[in-house]
Amino acid sequence: MNRTIRNTIIILTIFSLLISGIVLDDEIRSFYQIEEGPIDGVLLSIYFLFMHALLIGVVIYSMIQLLARKIRGYLFPIAVCLIHTVIVITLRIKLNIRESSPVVFQAHYDGDINGITLYLRQNKTYKLSDYAVFGETNNYGEYRMSGDTILLSEKHPLGEDRVIMGNKLLVDNTFVLIKQDSKGNFKTDQPFKLRIVTQKRKF
Incomplete structure (x- = not known):
């Protein structure tokens, strides 16, 4: 593995960790408090879609490089995004269970x-x-x-x-x-x- 590829993998991993951390922090906060204004719902949806579009981009690029170069290091940013997805889905399920109680x-x-x-x-x-x-x-x-x-x-x-x-x-x-x-x-x-x-x- 040359230095350029190693640096790319490090950057992708750090970037995915950063985006995931920001989104998960908001998700956990919203589990206890949600502020809503006249356009907050629209802005929140745009923000959520944008941040996850970035993570999807990381996964797609890493998958392409993994298949093309056969370098396992690209699994690190992919793993971060998968763990992030599992945590978000778990939080949303818990939220739905809580809100469905009479x-x-x-x-x-x-x-x-x-x-x-x-x-x-x-x-x-x-x-x-x-x-x-x-x-x-x-x-x-x-x-x-x-x-x-x-x-x-x-x-x-x-x-x-x-x-x-x-x-x-x-x-x-x-x-x-x-x-x-x-x-x-x-x-x-x-x-x-x-x-x-x-x-x-x-x-």
């Missing part, structure tokens, strides 16, 4: 220009939709119940910059109280509370 509890706050909706699923996962006029952020995690208290897995369910909600919620008749005071108590007159819309389980 919603057993739903509560909603509707402001003038914003709102929050909490979904609890049968598989012990939750979804928090935090939306305003120009977009929506969906946050995901797991939950567990303790009497009439809902405990969310994330310390800041709406993100660190959204402190109106804690990870300990209280079901109070037809509402869900979402923020404790400095003494750890819930107040029924708090400005932000979620009205229960769907309740297929008892508290």
Whole structure:
């Protein structure tokens, strides 16, 4: 193997690792939080297709060189792309399984220009939709119940910059109280509370 071919294989492998790392980082992040604006879905699809087109190009070129030159080093970038594909498919399957679980509890706050909706699923996962006029952020995690208290897995369910909600919620008749005071108590007159819309389980 001459130096040029070796350098080409190294560049292809590093390039495929870089692209794969960027895409997988976004995929893993979106497993827990998805931000959506008016055109975010279109831009995300274009980005996803472009990045994977680059990886497909690496695979095609490496396959051609592998068959033509019989140099096994071209298997390295191909292996990176195959592993990447398996991981992405696994994440998408897990996402579909999570989202296909029935919603057993739903509560909603509707402001003038914003709102929050909490979904609890049968598989012990939750979804928090935090939306305003120009977009929506969906946050995901797991939950567990303790009497009439809902405990969310994330310390800041709406993100660190959204402190109106804690990870300990209280079901109070037809509402869900979402923020404790400095003494750890819930107040029924708090400005932000979620009205229960769907309740297929008892508290």
